[in-house]
Amino acid sequence: MINASYEDKYLIVDILTKSFDTNKSVNYIVKQDQKRIARIRSLMDYSFEMCYHYGDVYLTNDKKGCALVLYPHKKESSLKSILLDVKLILRCIGIENIGKAMKRESAIKQLQPKIPMYYLWFIGVDAKHQNNGIGSQLLEFVIADSEEKQLPVFLETSTLKNLPWYQKFGFKIYNELQLSYKLFFLKREFKV
Known part of the structure; x- marks a missing residue:
């Protein structure tokens, strides 16, 4: 795995856009x-920027898979983060959906613990190369990286078929949120 450079942004955005095209949680927002x-x-694009500045962006060596990791405890409010939020509203959410988006984010934040964490925001593999073990290798790397940093991994998924995959890697469901779909909250503690 490699730390992605800013020049990898277009590729990463492309992989994630295609990977999450039919995702219920993404399409809700x-x-x-x-x-x-x-x-x-x-x-x-927004997620890449936030993780590039307040987390880590990883790319597989063959550049077919990626992971966006955020460290919420390191995120700070700045002119850049405010501008990114405004851009997200205008280009993604839509002004008329701000209330819905804010209500969802508030509900998510209430269910997430207020501790330093390794937040796996997105993990995706190029559609042409899925089901070949690339995602599993990437997730194994993420787990090893979180253990090295001594931070528990947290994530959410709305994709039922992904639950057994995450559970195979030691993730446990710790909460659920019912929206127009069910959002599952998972965590994996680091081993001391």
């Missing part, structure tokens, strides 16, 4: 109109 795919790209 993204304005559903003729620009939906461009709006998903904007969400992934």
